[in-house]
Amino acid sequence: MGGWAIAVxxxxxxxxxxxxxRQAAAKRLLAGCLEIGADALRSGAMAxxxxEMLVRELETDPFFNSGRGSALTARGTVEMEASIMNGPDRRCGAVSGITTVKNPVSLARRVMEFSPHSYLAFQGAEDFAIEQSVGPAMSFDTGIQMNGLPISVYAPETVGCVVVDSTGGCAAATSTGGLMNKKCGRIGDSPLIGAGTYACDLCAVSCTGEGEAIIRATLARDVAAIMEYKGLALQEAVNYAIKERLDGGKAGVIAVSKDGEVAYGFNSNGMFRGCATEDGFMEVGIWE
Incomplete structure (x- = not known):
């Protein structure tokens, strides 16, 4: 193994x-992100x-539940969340309660790089966005449809990306609009380092699914810990975490290792996903 790899x-x-x-549209969007990421990695881009680049793409397109496509709270408002983590030095940044920033993942990276903190939320995060000139601002349509589909048919979900670059450096990012009709102030797994997002010198992991179950399992960190302490390979670690750690919750995981491996797993009814590797392999899928 070796070389770069991407999963979204x-x-x-x-x-x-x-x-x-709609299934075909989702696959086209994921495939397009993989092509963008592959081009960047061929040019020597860092993980x-x-x-950040690919999660921005997913936030900007309203198909999935992040950025422009975010789900609405019980009050019909938007509270977006995101996190990003760099494996080699384990620096991280996260935001919650974002209402106007187009790309929360970029604000999370600004928190990582330009603040003394790892996590900012609600008004403090919005104030920091203004200080950092992160934008543009946006507003949301609070109609009875989500992305052109009746609410009864539409189940919006989180987006995420994991990458290992040509140097073996790993990184992960996750972004979400949260649960549809959630209580205002609810924070899920996506912005929580170790739950929805984790990266270290071994691997990078992004999770999606039932946030409360993922939080209880510290699922993203657990994949890395299983590799580190049990000595399992990446796919084995993902499988073990999905099977043994969720206590009945439904979730999915994407992961890459420093050796260029890529893996995913889920125990839910499908997961929108795609991956690409330096040797030319690429696939996108939804169902088992």
């Missing part, structure tokens, strides 16, 4: 009634830059 996800727990044309 658009959420686990896909509604089986999702129309075929941290690529995960």
């Amino acid at each position: 996800h658009g959420g686990a727990g896909v509604d089986s009634r999702l129309p075929e044309e 941290i830059d690529v995960v």
